[in-house]
Amino acid sequence: MLSKKARSRLFVLIFLLLLSGIVIFILFKSLKENVVYFFSPTEIYNNEKISFNKKIRVGGLVKKGSVTKNQMLINFIVTDLNNEIIVSYNGLLPNLFSEGKGVVAEGKLKDKKYLIADKILAKHDENYMPPEVKDALEKAKN
Amino acid sequence: MLKNFFPNKILSVRDKFFSILIIMLVSIILVGLIYSLVISPPDYVQGDSVRIMYVHVPASLLALACFAFIGIASVFNLIFKIKILPLIAKSLAPVGFLFGLISIVTGSLWGKPTWGVWWAWDARLTSMTILLFFYIAYMLVWKIIDDFDKASKISSIIGIIGSLNLPIIKYSVEWWNTLHQPSSITFTSAPAIHYTMLIPLIIMLIGMIIYTIIIFLMKYKSEIIKFKLDKKKREINKS
Numbered sequence: 001m002l003s004k005k006a007r008s009r010l011f012v013l014i015f016l017l018l019l020s021g022i023v024i025f026i027l028f029k030s031l032k033e034n035v036v037y038f039f040s041p042t043e044i045y046n047n048e049k050i051s052f053n054k055k056i057r058v059g060g061l062v063k064k065g066s067v068t069k070n071q072m073l074i075n076f077i078v079t080d081l082n083n084e085i086i087v088s089y090n091g092l093l094p095n096l097f098s099e100g101k102g103v104v105a106e107g108k109l110k111d112k113k114y115l116i117a118d119k120i121l122a123k124h125d126e127n128y129m130p131p132e133v134k135d136a137l138e139k140a141k142n
Numbered sequence: 143m144l145k146n147f148f149p150n151k152i153l154s155v156r157d158k159f160f161s162i163l164i165i166m167l168v169s170i171i172l173v174g175l176i177y178s179l180v181i182s183p184p185d186y187v188q189g190d191s192v193r194i195m196y197v198h199v200p201a202s203l204l205a206l207a208c209f210a211f212i213g214i215a216s217v218f219n220l221i222f223k224i225k226i227l228p229l230i231a232k233s234l235a236p237v238g239f240l241f242g243l244i245s246i247v248t249g250s251l252w253g254k255p256t257w258g259v260w261w262a263w264d265a266r267l268t269s270m271t272i273l274l275f276f277y278i279a280y281m282l283v284w285k286i287i288d289d290f291d292k293a294s295k296i297s298s299i300i301g302i303i304g305s306l307n308l309p310i311i312k313y314s315v316e317w318w319n320t321l322h323q324p325s326s327i328t329f330t331s332a333p334a335i336h337y338t339m340l341i342p343l344i345i346m347l348i349g350m351i352i353y354t355i356i357i358f359l360m361k362y363k364s365e366i367i368k369f370k371l372d373k374k375k376r377e378i379n380k381s
Contacts, residue, residue: 002221009221017302024306036319037264059319094258096187104257104321121257126326128192129336130183 038104041083045112052109058085059104059123067099078103078115089117096122147226149366155359163356170349178342185339192339194252200347202245202270204354206308208238209273212280213305216298228294229369231301232284233361237354239277246270257321265314266322269307276304290372 002010028035038059044050058078066077074089076099087105097103102123107116129137146152178196185192215231218224249267250260261267280300287293315324326335333340 006221013217013220013302017306020303020306024310028310035265037262037321038319040319094256096256096258098187101187119259121259121262121321123321124187124256124323126323126334128185128188128195128326128334128339130338131186132183133336134186 040080041078041085042080044085044109045083050109050112052111054108055106056109056115057104057106058087058115059102060085062097062099062101062103064099076103078105085113085115087115087117087120089120091118091120093120094122096124098122101125147230147362149226149370152359152363152366155363160356160359163352163359167349167352167356170345170352174342174345174349177345182339182342183336188256191252191255194248195339196342196346198245198248198252199343200350201241201248203347204350205238205242205245205270205273206311208234208241208354209277209301209304210308212238212301213308216301216305219294219298220302225369226366228298229365230362232297233358233365235277235281235284236361237357239274239281241350241354242270242274242277246274262321264320264322265318266311266320269311269314272307273304273311276300276307280304290369 038057039047040060041058044056044058050056060078060080063077063079063084066075068075072090074093076087076089078085078087087107089105089107097120102125104121104123105115105117106119106121109115174196178193182193182196184190211234212231215227215234219227219231246267253262254260280297283297283300284293287296314320315322327333327340335343
């Protein structure tokens with residue numbers, strides 16, 4: 001069906017594709033720590049080599065009822081439902097920051113359970129719905 | 143299927159066909175815009191900024207789809223050397239690039255009110271930026287290299303390498319922690335997006351697909367005319 005020339009070109013191409021696939025795989029494998037945008041509290045807890053001098057991002061959910069505000073100083077707990085990290089932050093919060101929602105905090109770790117953030121990002125999840133539906137869902141839950 | 147893309151078939155496509163497509167485009171986009179900007183409800187967290195999604199998601203999808211076609215055409219071009227394949231791929235590049243750019247700009251506009259930043263170097267945003275550079279490289283090769291065979295070969299290689307990036311873009315949100323949220327619409331589970339928001343999204347997607355087809359056909363037609371003219375010129379120069 002294929003001419004001889006076409007067949008040899010096909011083989012060269014498949015070989016090159018496989019090769020570049022492997023290269024990309026190895027590349028990402030070794031870059032793993034740099035590809036992730038943030039660490040979960042559990043990943044930080046389990047990481048032996050974590051740096052306390054370098055900036056780091058922690059992501060998870062804002063624990064319900066954990067937000068305390070003292071003038072400009074804000075404290076809250078980031079949880080991944082297994083481990084928790086206390087975050088303290090001095091500055092303006094993004095509008096969508098709220099309890100029970102996703103958050104990414106950037107700053108330096110004091111220890112494995114305490115982060116001093118200088119930047120807070122709100123992380124949005126994949127759920128999209130009108131407010132009425134949300135209310136109905138909440139009511140159905142209770 | 144491929145027969146419909148043969149030069150003579152495309153050149154005989156009448157302006158009337160384009161007018162029908164354009165009328166469809168305008169009416170569908172109009173309905174889609176009214177639906178997404180007026181009728182559809184605001185989101186329970188994002189408020190009205192959710193409406194950016196109705197442009198952002200179809201644009202991103204089409205940017206990826208166009209490059210996927212470029213990649214497939216490039217593979218077959220390198221193996222079989224069919225002259226129309228590089229022309230098809232070449233004609234898809236500008237509209238795909240445009241949608242990629244729209245995706246990044248609208249995403250950035252959405253990111254500020256939602257995340258609190260215009261930009262973040264997470265895996266999804268970075269890989270999408272890389273796709274834009276592949277589009278630019280692909281188009282530049284055609285611009286810079288005059289020899290058709292050479293340009294077609296080099297651009298095909300860029301097209302193939304660039305398509306390896308496509309699964310990375312698609313699955314970046316699942317493989318790694320990213321600031322960008324995972325897909326709301328997947329093949330495996332019910333959409334995590336309420337139907338009042340899904341309908342305008344689908345209408346906008348259909349509208350933007352038609353736009354892509356129109357721009358592609360126009361570009362493809364002019365590329366074929368250019369190709370034939372160049373051939374004629376070379377023949378004249380030779381004799």
